[in-house]
Amino acid sequence: MRIVIVGGVAAGMSAASRAKRLNPEAEVVVFERGDWISYGACGLPYVLGGDVRDWDALVARTPERMRAQGIAVRLQHEVTDVDARAGTVTVLDRQAGRTSTEPFDRLLLATGVSPIRPDWSRTDLQGVHVLKDIPDGQAIEASLKGAKRVCIVGGGYIGIELAEACRARNLSVVMLEKAPDVAGRALDHEYRVRVREELEQRGVDVRTGVTVEGLTGKAGRVTGVQADAGLVRADVVIVAVGVKPQVELAKAAGVRIGKTGAIAVNNRQETSVPGLYAAGDNCESTHRVTRRRVHIPLGLTANRMGRVAGVNMAGGEARFPGIVGTGIFKVFGLGAARTGLTQAEANDLGLNAVSVDVTSTDHAGYYFDASPIHVRLTAERGTGRLLGAQLVGCRESIKRVDVVAALLHGRGKVQDLAAMDLAYAPPFSSVWDVLLVAADKLGRAVSQR
Amino acid sequence: MRIVIVGGVAAGMSAASRAKRLNPEAEVVVFERGDWISYGACGLPYVLGGDVRDWDALVARTPERMRAQGIAVRLQHEVTDVDARAGTVTVLDRQAGRTSTEPFDRLLLATGVSPIRPDWSRTDLQGVHVLKDIPDGQAIEASLKGAKRVCIVGGGYIGIELAEACRARNLSVVMLEKAPDVAGRALDHEYRVRVREELEQRGVDVRTGVTVEGLTGKAGRVTGVQADAGLVRADVVIVAVGVKPQVELAKAAGVRIGKTGAIAVNNRQETSVPGLYAAGDNCESTHRVTRRRVHIPLGLTANRMGRVAGVNMAGGEARFPGIVGTGIFKVFGLGAARTGLTQAEANDLGLNAVSVDVTSTDHAGYYFDASPIHVRLTAERGTGRLLGAQLVGCRESIKRVDVVAALLHGRGKVQDLAAMDLAYAPPFSSVWDVLLVAADKLGRAVSQR
Incomplete structure (x- = not known):
C-alpha cells in the first residue's frame, strides 16, 4: 500500500x-x-514579536525525525x-x-x-507581504529591520496578532480595515469594540471603513498605501485580508x-x-x-x-467529530474567545436566539490583581439550548470558553451550564464563576417572551 | 410568612x-x-498573606445593605x-x-x-489558633506580629494556604501532617508529591507521618508543638486538621x-x-x-x-443539582485542581477505573513562558465513562478542570472529551490541549484489558 x-x-x-x-x-x-514541514503556523506572528525564540522553534517534527519513523518526506x-x-x-x-x-x-x-492577494497588492514593490508560512515570516522580519512605519491591511485575528508583533518591535502601526469593526465576524459588535480599544490603547492606529485602492512606491520599495480615506505612509505593508x-x-x-x-x-x-x-x-x-x-x-x-x-x-476506522466553532486570539494584554455562534450569526441563520452580557472578574474581586472578564452567552429562546459564547478578558481567563464548547458538543442547555460544579478558590474564580452568572441570567432570559 | x-x-x-x-x-x-455576615471565608488565608487588602474586603453584603433589601439581620x-x-x-x-x-x-x-480541635489543642495558651472566620483571622494576624516561627498542624488545603500566607510574611513555617502526604485525599499520591515539592521549594518545612502529642508553653504563650518525631519550636500554632x-x-x-x-x-x-x-x-x-x-x-x-x-x-421551586467533586487550591506558584474521583477514590468504591498521566505545557511549548501542567484523567475501564481528573500546574492553567467537570455532569465518556473543539492559539494552549492529549491516551487505555 x-x-x-x-x-x-x-x-x-x-x-x-x-x-x-x-x-x-x-x-x-x-x-x-x-522547505518546511510540521511547523506551528499559528505561531508565526509570535516569532516576529519575540514571544517565540526563532523560526526553528515552531517546527514540531523535522524531516529527519519523520524519515526515522519510516516516512519519506520530499x-x-x-x-x-x-x-x-x-x-x-x-x-x-x-x-x-x-x-x-x-x-x-x-x-x-x-x-x-493561501492568503488572499487583492489586485492592488500584486506588485513587484519590495516591502509588501502576506503571512502564510515561515518564508513569508522571514521575509517580513527582514523588511521590518530598519523600518519605522508598518501598515497592516486587514483587522482579522492575523492582522491583530501582527499589529501586536510590530508594536513589540516599537514600530508605528496603522491598521486598515474595510468593515466598520476589527475582528470580523468572530465576535459581535460589542466585543469587537473591546478588541479595538485594546489595540488603540497599545498604540495601534486603527482605521475602519477604509477601502484600499493601491500602493505607492519609490525605487522599487513600497512607500505607502493609497486608501479612499487618504494615503498612509509605510515602509512595510502586510496584507492580511483573509485566506x-x-x-x-x-x-x-x-x-x-x-x-x-x-x-x-x-x-x-x-x-x-x-x-x-x-x-x-x-x-x-x-x-x-x-x-x-x-x-x-x-x-x-x-x-x-x-x-x-x-x-x-491506513485501513483503520476514525471519524471526524465536527467542530463547534471555537476560536481564540490574543490582543496585547487581552484575549478574545468565542465558541458556537455569535448573536449575529444566529440571527443570520434565522434562529430565535437571545444573548446576555455579564462583566465580572477573572478571579475573586477582592483578591490581588483581579481583572475584568466580559462574557456574552447565547441560547435559543424557549428551549434554552446553548448556541454560543464570547469572552473578552485578560489572558488565560478566557480559556474557560472551553466549558461552553464542551456543552455545545452535547447540545447542552443553559440550565445545564448553570448547574455546573465549577472550580472555585479566590485566586482562580469568583465563587460564582462568570460563566455561572451568565448562565443564570440567560436561564431567565430564554424563558421570557 | x-x-x-x-x-x-x-x-x-x-x-x-x-x-x-x-x-x-x-x-x-x-x-x-x-459580628460578620456574608463574607468570603475562602479568602481568609489571603488576607493574612497580603493578597487581599483587609478583612472588610471579604464582605460581599453588609448588614446595612441586607436591611435595605428588607432582610432583618441580627x-x-x-x-x-x-x-x-x-x-x-x-x-x-x-x-x-x-x-x-x-x-x-x-x-x-x-x-x-466548625474546625476540629483535637484534645491537645484545647488550651489556654496564647498563640494557638484555628481559622474558621474573620475573628479567627484577626487573632492569627495579631499573633503573627512579632512572631518568627509558625507551626501549622495539618496539610490539607487550608493548612497549605496558611503556609503560603505565613511565608509571604517571611516567617519560618513548619507543617506537621499525620498522613504520609499533604493534600489529604484531594489528589492521588503522585499529585500530592508535586504539591509537597512546591511547598518545600518555597521554604516550608513539611514533615509528614507525624503525630502531635501536645503543646509546650511559657508564661501563658505557646512555645512549641510536641510531636512523636520531636519538639517543634513555634511562636504561633495554627491547627488545621479538618472540619x-x-x-x-x-x-x-x-x-x-x-x-x-x-x-x-x-x-x-x-x-x-x-x-x-x-x-x-x-x-x-x-x-x-x-x-x-x-x-x-x-x-x-x-x-x-x-x-x-x-x-x-419562599414558595418557589428549585432543585440542587448535586456536585461532581470539583475542588481547586493554590500553593505558591502552582495550583492543584480535581474533579470527580481520584483513582484511589474510585478503587475504594470498587469501580474498575483506569488512569493516565500526561505532562504538557499550559500553552504552546515554543511560546514564551510555557509552564508544565500535569494531568491525570480517570475513566471506567470498558465503558470509557469519565470518572475524574486531577491537574497540577501554574496558576490559571488548571481552571481547565472545569471542562472535565462539565462532562461529568452529563456522565460523558472519555471519547467525548477527546472529540472536543477546544480553544487553541499559541498563547493559550498547545494545539492539542493537555486535556485532549490525556483523553486520547485514556481512550486507548480504557479499551485494553
Missing part, C-alpha cells in the same frame, strides 16, 4: 504519522512544495496534477526542475489555504467542492473521488451546533482531520 | 436574598452568632434550640445576655462547620443526620422535619458521579444550596 500525501504541515504530517503508526507496512510519502516537491483513475500524481521537483509520475493507492490532499482554500489540485482530480468553496468531505475525510482524501484548512467540516457544512480553517481542526484521514487511509 | 435563617454567611445570606427577592411579602430574619444572636412542632426557635442575644422565643414558618439551618458539620441544633430539632455526619437533605434542601431546611457546609449533597450522599463542604456548593433553599422556603 502506498499512501501519498500532498502538503507537509499540520494535516499532512498528522496524517502521515497516524497512517505509518497504524500500518507500518504501508509506504508513506509526503510531497511538500516548500521537500521542494510540488504535486501539479492528479490522475485519480490511474492512481498517479505528477510531481515537480522544484530544485531539479524535473517532473515525474508517482503512483498511489490512497492520496491525501492537505494543501491548506482561500487551495483547491486547484482537487478540482483537477474531479473532487467535489462544497458551497463554501472548500473541499467537500465526509466524516472519514473522504472526498467524492474514491481513494482520495482531504484534510486540513482546504476542507469543509460539520458544525455541530448548526449541522451545516462550514469552512473554518484552524489549527486544531486541521491536525484532527489529518489524524482521521491518516487512520482511514 | 416568616422565614428564619440560622447563620449569616454563604448559604444563609444566599437563602435570605433569594427568598426575599422571590417573595417580598415574606418576613426574612437572619440570626448570626458572630448579629450576636445565637439560636440555641428549635421546637419544630411549635414552630419556634430559642435565641440568645449574646450582648444583652437575654433569651427570647421567635416564631417561624420556615426555618433554615445554615450553621456551617466537622455543626449539627447540634439540627439534632435538637429531631432532624435526620446522614451517614457522613452531616445533615441529610433532599434536593430541595428539605430536612426530615417538615418546614425545616438546611443548606451549606453542614449538609450532605449528592455526588453525580457516584450517586452517593457525600459531605464536601465548599464555597460554591454552600452558596448554591442557599439559593435553592431560599427559593423553596
